[in-house]
Amino acid sequence: AQSVTQLDSQVPVFEEAPVELRCNYSSSVSVYLFWYVQYPNQGLQLLLKYLSGSTLVKGINGFEAEFNKSQTSFHLRKPSVHISDTAEYFCAVSEVDNYQLIWGAGTKLIIKP
Amino acid sequence: DSGVTQTPKHLITATGQRVTLRCSPRSGDLSVYWYQQSLDQGLQFLIQYYNGEERAKGNILERFSAQQFPDLHSELNLSSLELGDSALYFCASSASSQGNGETQYFGPGTRLLVL
Secondary structure: EEEEEEEOEEEEEEEEOOEEEEEEEOOOOOEEEEEEEEEEOOOEEEEEEOOOOOOEEOHHHHOOEEEEEOOEEEEEOOOOHHHHHHEEEEEEEEEOOOOOEEOOEEEEEEEEO | OOOOOOEEEEEEOOOOOOOOEEOOOOOOOOOEEEEEEEOOOOOEEEEEEEEEEEEOOHHHHHHHOEEEEOOOOEEEEOOOEEEEEOOOOOOEEEEOOOOHHHEEOOOOEHHHHHE
């Protein structure tokens, strides 16, 4: 069965420092992978997604993620964070030809001034 | 603005009551998804409708039901409400189904407080 693990519930980081939010999944078949962001008091919006092709995916707001099939990971990175990146970040996976997204528990990114 | 609208934004009610949450998907989207987000359970998928028919079911309680109407708007009905049903309820929409890696577009949510 599919599952998604976001290893850190909170990640504190100083402004302008790099950040990596970790996501691992389990599935025995091909998957699509997503990162969504939820800013305070808002709904979720797509940051980026991996469907096929290049394993390095670039998204909005300077974020990128790398799909690693052997490690079943899809970690999210940003080289320099800004206070406006304060939000909760959700990793999600769906198996190809499956209708349902499986969601991770979320990681709160806390930016320290 | 995602193009998905949800009403009401806030709802306060008492235990045992019934409420209806409404969602209008983005123009042209055929799929509607309902999610519950709470502090203890995180983001939980409840149910998906595609073009008026139920497509997938997640962790939806029997006290909860949903439907999608011919104009593609959807309603989530929550009955015999309990304190633990207090949560943020999100609706999302996508063009067809999730089978091809589609993006889901989320509404702003309805915050339900059961007293």
